[in-house]
Amino acid sequence: MMVRSGNPAARHGTLMSTAVLLLLAAGGTARPQSAPPALGLQQQGAQAGPSPSTPAPSAPPAREENPGLINEMGKLFDKLPSILPPIKSPSETMDDLSRLAKPSTMVSGRVICPVSANGAPDCKQAADQLCQGKGYKEGKSLNADSAEKCSAKVLIPGRQRKPDDCRTDTFVTSALCQN
Numbered sequence: 621m622m623v624r625s626g627n628p629a630a631r632h633g634t635l636m637s638t639a640v641l642l643l644l645a646a647g648g649t650a651r652p653q654s655a656p657p658a659l660g661l662q663q664q665g666a667q668a669g670p671s672p673s674t675p676a677p678s679a680p681p682a683r684e685e686n687p688g689l690i691n692e693m694g695k696l697f698d699k700l701p702s703i704l705p706p707i708k709s710p711s712e713t714m715d716d717l718s719r720l721a722k723p724s725t726m727v728s729g730r731v732i733c734p735v736s737a738n739g740a741p742d743c744k745q746a747a748d749q750l751c752q753g754k755g756y757k758e759g760k761s762l763n764a765d766s767a768e769k770c771s772a773k774v775l776i777p778g779r780q781r782k783p784d785d786c787r788t789d790t791f792v793t794s795a796l797c798q799n
Contacts, residue, residue, distance in 0.1 A: 724798045727754045733790040741790040751797035759795035766790045
């Protein structure tokens, strides 16, 4: 049955009815899944069935292991709760965040960073000084500025500039302060 309608809904309906007819024609029954072939090896206990004189056990027989993708995914989902951390309630999460977040304030100013033993500027100490000058306990540098500072000898006309005539100073200009 071929439908040449320009209406996509009509074509879709015809395809759906065709699919239903194919399913009904197939018999509508599912075939049981057969066990994988034993490849010539059989267990001795599997051949001997229960004799009619022995009573049937009350517990259902153990489910056979089916090594397929669905079975492996089921095993993964069984192990999943032990792998993941426990889920916290919203109030516990807010308590954790409030413990982490300390109240802080951004301040601005200009404090020189002292030179450390390795020759690099120590701007943590300068940020602490900037914050302590504003009444806070400690600080972290947010913004820094550098400037070259030279001696007056550089301004003498005709004089050769020497390596120790100028130095670069680094300043903390803004810091995040905390109590």
